[in-house]
Amino acid sequence: xxxxxxxxxxxxxxSLYSSIESYRLGLSAANRPGPGFFPLIAATGIGVIAALRLxxxxxTGVSAKNPDLxxxxxxxxxxxxxxxxxxxxxxxxxxxxxxxxxxxxAFYLKVIAGRGWLITLIFASVVALTSHIFFDVxxxxxxxxxxxxxxx
Amino acid sequence: MATLDALTQGIFIAASPLNLLYGFLxxxxxxxxxxxxxxxxxxxxxLLLPLALHAPPLAYLxxxxxxxxxxxxxxxxxxxxxxxxxxxxxxxxxxxxxAMARQGRAGPALGIAAFGSFIGxxxxxxxxxxxxxxxxxxxxxFGPPEYAALMLFGLTAxxxxxxxxxxxxxxxxxxxxxxxxxxxxxxxxxxxxxxxxLVLRDGVGLTPVVxxxxxxxxxxxxxxxxxxxxxxxxxxxxxxxxxxxxxxxMPIARGTILGFLxxxxxxxNVVIATFAAYALExxxxxxxxxxxxGAIEGVAxxxxxxxxxxxxxxxxxxxxxxxxxSVTSLIFGxxxxxxxxxxxxxxxxxxxxFWGVLxxxxxxxxxxxxxxxxxxGLWIKVLQVPYFFLFPLIILFGIIGAYTTSGTTGDVVIMxxxxxxxxxxxxxxxxxxxxxxxxxxxxxxxxxxxRSMIMSKGSVAIFFQRPIAAFFMSAxxxxxxxxxxxxxxxxxxxxxxxxxx
Amino acid sequence: xxxxxxxxxxxMKLKLIIVALSIFAACPxxxxxxxxxxxxxxxxxxxxxGGVDLIFRLIAEELAKNLKTQINVANxxxxxxxxxxxxxxxxxxxxYTLLGTLLGQVATMSVANxxxxxxxxxxxxxxxxxxxYAAVIMLGRADSDIKTLKDLVAQAQKKPGDLIVAVGxxxxxxxxxxxxxxxxAKVDITSLPFAGSAQxxxxxxxxxxxxxxxxxxAAQPHIKAGKLVGIAVDVESAVLPDVPTFAKQGYPQVNLxxxxxxxxxxxxxxxxxxxxxDVIKKTAExxxxxxxxxxxxxxxxxxxxxxxxNALVKEEIDKYxxxxxxxxxxxxx
Numbered sequence: 001x002x003x004x005x006x007x008x009x010x011x012x013x014x015s016l017y018s019s020i021e022s023y024r025l026g027l028s029a030a031n032r033p034g035p036g037f038f039p040l041i042a043a044t045g046i047g048v049i050a051a052l053r054l055x056x057x058x059x060t061g062v063s064a065k066n067p068d069l070x071x072x073x074x075x076x077x078x079x080x081x082x083x084x085x086x087x088x089x090x091x092x093x094x095x096x097x098x099x100x101x102x103x104x105x106a107f108y109l110k111v112i113a114g115r116g117w118l119i120t121l122i123f124a125s126v127v128a129l130t131s132h133i134f135f136d137v138x139x140x141x142x143x144x145x146x147x148x149x150x151x152x
Numbered sequence: 153m154a155t156l157d158a159l160t161q162g163i164f165i166a167a168s169p170l171n172l173l174y175g176f177l178x179x180x181x182x183x184x185x186x187x188x189x190x191x192x193x194x195x196x197x198x199l200l201l202p203l204a205l206h207a208p209p210l211a212y213l214x215x216x217x218x219x220x221x222x223x224x225x226x227x228x229x230x231x232x233x234x235x236x237x238x239x240x241x242x243x244x245x246x247x248x249x250x251a252m253a254r255q256g257r258a259g260p261a262l263g264i265a266a267f268g269s270f271i272g273x274x275x276x277x278x279x280x281x282x283x284x285x286x287x288x289x290x291x292x293x294f295g296p297p298e299y300a301a302l303m304l305f306g307l308t309a310x311x312x313x314x315x316x317x318x319x320x321x322x323x324x325x326x327x328x329x330x331x332x333x334x335x336x337x338x339x340x341x342x343x344x345x346x347x348x349x350l351v352l353r354d355g356v357g358l359t360p361v362v363x364x365x366x367x368x369x370x371x372x373x374x375x376x377x378x379x380x381x382x383x384x385x386x387x388x389x390x391x392x393x394x395x396x397x398x399x400x401x402m403p404i405a406r407g408t409i410l411g412f413l414x415x416x417x418x419x420x421n422v423v424i425a426t427f428a429a430y431a432l433e434x435x436x437x438x439x440x441x442x443x444x445x446g447a448i449e450g451v452a453x454x455x456x457x458x459x460x461x462x463x464x465x466x467x468x469x470x471x472x473x474x475x476x477x478s479v480t481s482l483i484f485g486x487x488x489x490x491x492x493x494x495x496x497x498x499x500x501x502x503x504x505x506f507w508g509v510l511x512x513x514x515x516x517x518x519x520x521x522x523x524x525x526x527x528x529g530l531w532i533k534v535l536q537v538p539y540f541f542l543f544p545l546i547i548l549f550g551i552i553g554a555y556t557t558s559g560t561t562g563d564v565v566i567m568x569x570x571x572x573x574x575x576x577x578x579x580x581x582x583x584x585x586x587x588x589x590x591x592x593x594x595x596x597x598x599x600x601x602x603r604s605m606i607m608s609k610g611s612v613a614i615f616f617q618r619p620i621a622a623f624f625m626s627a628x629x630x631x632x633x634x635x636x637x638x639x640x641x642x643x644x645x646x647x648x649x650x651x652x653x
Numbered sequence: 654x655x656x657x658x659x660x661x662x663x664x665m666k667l668k669l670i671i672v673a674l675s676i677f678a679a680c681p682x683x684x685x686x687x688x689x690x691x692x693x694x695x696x697x698x699x700x701x702x703g704g705v706d707l708i709f710r711l712i713a714e715e716l717a718k719n720l721k722t723q724i725n726v727a728n729x730x731x732x733x734x735x736x737x738x739x740x741x742x743x744x745x746x747x748x749y750t751l752l753g754t755l756l757g758q759v760a761t762m763s764v765a766n767x768x769x770x771x772x773x774x775x776x777x778x779x780x781x782x783x784x785x786y787a788a789v790i791m792l793g794r795a796d797s798d799i800k801t802l803k804d805l806v807a808q809a810q811k812k813p814g815d816l817i818v819a820v821g822x823x824x825x826x827x828x829x830x831x832x833x834x835x836x837x838a839k840v841d842i843t844s845l846p847f848a849g850s851a852q853x854x855x856x857x858x859x860x861x862x863x864x865x866x867x868x869x870x871a872a873q874p875h876i877k878a879g880k881l882v883g884i885a886v887d888v889e890s891a892v893l894p895d896v897p898t899f900a901k902q903g904y905p906q907v908n909l910x911x912x913x914x915x916x917x918x919x920x921x922x923x924x925x926x927x928x929x930x931d932v933i934k935k936t937a938e939x940x941x942x943x944x945x946x947x948x949x950x951x952x953x954x955x956x957x958x959x960x961x962x963n964a965l966v967k968e969e970i971d972k973y974x975x976x977x978x979x980x981x982x983x984x985x986x
Contacts, residue, residue, distance in 0.1 A: 003580070007580055011323065018330055018345075021345065025337075025342065025344055026342075029340075031605070031609055031610030032339075032602060032605045032606050032610060033601065033602050033605055034340070035333075035337040035339070035340055035342045035344055036344075037602075038329070038333060038594075038598045038601075039329075039330055039333045039344065039345075042326045042327075042329040042330040042333070042590075042594075043326075043330055045322070045323075045326040046323055046326045046327060046330065049319050049320075049322060049323045049326075050323070052319065053319065071579060073376060074375055074376045077375040077376065078372050078375060078575065081371065081372060081375065081547065082372075082568060082571070082572060084547075085368075085547060085551060085564075085567075085568045085571070086565075086568055088551060088564070089551070089561050089564040089565055089568065090561065092555065092561060092564070093561060101548060104544065104547070104548065105544045105545075105548065108543070108544040108547070109540065109541075109544060112375070112540075113540035113543075115540065123541065127544070127545065127548070131548065131552070135552060143552070143555070143556075194701065195701075197701070197702065198701030198702060198728060201701060201702060201706075201707075201710055202710060202714060202726075205711070205714060292855065292858050292859035292860075293859055294859065295856055295859055295860075295861030296845075296856075296861065336733070336823075336982060338822065338846065338848070339823075339846050340823060340979075340982075341822065341823025341824050341979070341980075341981070341982025341983075342979070342982075343983075350731075350732040350735055350736060350739075351731060351732060351736070353732050353733060353735075354730075354731055354732060354733070418855060419852070419855075468855070472855075472858070473871075473874045473875070474851050474854060474855050474858075475851045476851065476855075478700065481700070481702055481703065481851070482701060482702035484702070484851075485702035485703065485706075485707055486702065488707070488870065488949055489707070489949070491948060491949075493873060493874045493877075494874065495873075495874020495875060495877065495878060496874065496875065496878040496880065497874065497877070497878050498874070558729075558730070558731045559727075559729055559731065560731050560736060562731070603845055603846070603847075606817075606843060606845050607817060607843075607845065607861070607862075609814070609843075
């Protein structure tokens with residue numbers, strides 16, 4: 001299936017869902033626009049544009065080939081980075097800033113950049129320590145302490 | 153003449169050793185805070201609140217003000233270097249600034265940003281000194297209908313922000329508006345699109361979205377490349393060339409005026425000034441297609457505008473005692489702590505404070521220029537670090553920035569989501585700038601229109617009966633119709649459509 | 654592996670034991686010293702520098718001296734105060750994590766959504782309450798004919814819906830008090846929501862609305878400058894003592910007077926709670942601090958008697974129970 005068709009399909013679905021939800025929120029109340037009024041306009045606009053693009057893409061024929069975007073090659077790397085960030089986000093409060101930073105940087109350097117163990121550990125420790133000093137001690141930025149709370 | 157005397161007096165007061173010290177600390181801290189995404193001047197000022205009870209009033213205020221405009225200097229640094237806006241007002245700088253960095257021209261970009269900020273900030277101070285009371289009075293005339301018309305006019309600036317397909321840009325703007333309605337409805341308090349998730353009740357914050365959309369997506373896109381491919385090894389000079397100066401002169405001038413005016417209207421975000429300045433430059437430029445690909449005007453104008461706007465943004469507070477945002481509210485609180493009631497009589501009753509602060513701003517801008525220029529060399533070195541060391545730092549930077557916005561994991565998750573969204577958008581050729589515009593202007597437009605409707609009991613005529621509102625409505629309509637009227641633009645669009653299919 | 658075992662024989666074992674004991678000894682939390690022996694975290698559910706945040710910071714400054722420990726004020730405004738409330742409700746019941754909040758904010762949440770993780774009655778115990786800490790004032794323009802509440806009601810009866818009042822965000826006392834007035838006086842006034850006092854005053858000065866609800870501190874400079882007049886306050890104002898209250902003008906129902914409170918998670922050890930309560934009371938009544946607070950426009954009416962506080966909490970819940978969840982801004986999706 002043509003990529004453009006899929007993308008437009010996504011927009012149309014979003015538009016449909018948002019429109020229904022906006023309608024549910026209430027369009028008007030005593031002469032004044034309700035909470036759903038604006039989202040509905042935005043959602044409808046998205047739907048109209050998506051529909052127009054869809055029609056346009058269908059009309060240019062099935063023969064057009066999807067240009068290669070290079071996603072396949074880097075998908076693994078991208079997913080690893082995202083996984084790292086997501087893990088960090090959810091482990092931040094239980095494990096604390098220092099540990100998470102250490103683990104994240106080590107993970108990225110080892111798994112994604114493929115560097116050796118020694119340099120990974122050194123770099124990760126330096127980064128974790130420096131950012132701890134910078135953000136926690138100097139700036140008092142209220143970053144979570146996690147399990148190391150008693151030590152810090 | 154009295155104004156100039158007073159200002160000179162103020163400069164002398166601000167140049168006393170104690171005030172100078174506090175001022176320097178303020179701009180230093182401000183620059184730092186500006187460079188770090190997520191930690192804004194509001195956060196830094198809040199951290200310093202306990203100090204308020206011990207420090208002498210004028211020195212303390214000088215420091216606080218220093219933080220606010222210092223942040224406008226620092227914000228552009230990370231925008232240019234790694235495509236992560238340090239402040240929301242630096243989003244637009246990412247577009248051309250980062251492109252310049254990739255072309256090995258990070259130095260000139262940073263340099264023009266610094267000089268533009270200096271010029272915009274300094275001239276704005278004089279504008280404030282002479283025009284503050286008059287502008288404040290004028291600002292009061294802006295009620296909900298005027299804002300609605302103004303925002304509508306602002307949205308039409310969208311027309312000039314996109315350099316790709318127009319329909320995709322409009323779609324992105326609408327998406328931004330839709331996204332902005334997540335959270336509590338400001339008029340009725342009803343939750344919209346929150347799915348019972350507590351953190352969504354505050355809405356999708358601008359900062360995490362922008363960090364993800366610009367910064368994280370940039371990293372994702374570059375993962376496969378080696379460092380050399382991303383930032384050109386050959387650095388062509390650390391400072392702007394004379395041609396850069398020639399190109400930037402008018403953008404800086406226009407940016408100052410536009411920024412000053414936009415900032416003077418109470419309640420308008422500095423971000424809007426940057427979007428407006430960028431759009432204006434693109435419209436009057438003889439080569440608009442260069443924007444987004446490293447046009448120095450695209451850095452000069454917004455950076456000048458944001459400093460000018462941040463300075464004129466003080467007008468409602470200093471002239472009328474009306475805080476218009478989180479930072480102004482904090483300064484309002486700081487003034488209260490010292491028993492200085494900001495209000496219409498503030499300038500009359502506490503001239504030494506008012507002029508002392510203004511004087512400190514003049515000095516502060518000079519300090520910031522001196523501070524930022526030598527740092528350019530340092531920043532360039534940062535770019536030469538191998539990418540496999542750099543990208544974990546960028547990601548960490550982004551995460552910390554997102555987390556410190558509100559202290560909840562939710563914002564980090566939003567950043568990640570929009571990192572992915574940004575990545576997909578780049579692959580499928582959708583632009584982020586219109587979406588940010590929609591995200592910023594959408595809620596302002598909506599609340600303005602709904603309040604106007606409440607005021608007029610449902611009649612749309614209110615937008616055309618009031619002079620200022622009518623003016624901006626006409627301007628908006630003109631903007632909307634003008635591209636249709638310009639042959640050149642139509643030709644442009646048709647050619648693009650043909651090229652696409 | 655066996656090499657290791659040999660290595661750990663003899664003198665090494667003794668040294669290890671000594672090292673372990675020293676580490677043990679160096680960890681403060683393992684001691685049981687008297688409260689407080691480490692920094693206290695005060696989570697304030699209001700934005701930094703605002704009226705609520707400021708009073709907590711001012712008190713915390715002196716409180717830290719009296720308690721001989723650091724007090725870290727952390728602002729957490731996410732989720733309209735719900736995140737801060739949940740954090741403290743779930744915190745360890747040792748007195749080192751406290752909530753500094755507008756009592757009405759937690760009351761609103763609990764009334765609108767009693768099953769939420771942070772319920773005022775079920776999950777918190779009050780440590781100290783500052784009753785009626787600041788006044789909300791209804792403002793009018795100095796150049797209009799309407800100078801008293803009586804005039805306002807009369808005009809509203811003549812032209813229902815015609816008068817426009819700038820109120821605050823849905824669910825705040827700035828908005829709800831107008832609702833109470835409308836109900837009590839049986840008139841129709843149009844409420845126009847804004848983000849806060851400052852916007853309301855701006856629009857009033859600009860003539861876009863007829864009246865505005867605002868904090869007394871924000872209003873004072875404008876009244877002094879002669880541009881605006883105070884029509885009524887909900888509780889006697891420290892900075893504007895001449896403005897009569899709603900009650901005095903015949904509408905005692907308009908009484909959402911705001912209190913701020915130090916709250917702890919329910920189930921604190923009695924000794925700890927007593928220390929906190931007593932020291933906070935002592936601190937708030939120090940003449941210098943009291944004078945400082947009053948000059949900033951705060952009323953210092955501190956309540957710490959257990960029965961008194963519980964009654965106040967219940968009263969707060971009752972006051973907000975007069976509204977539907979929609980009014981309070983917590984309608985379930």
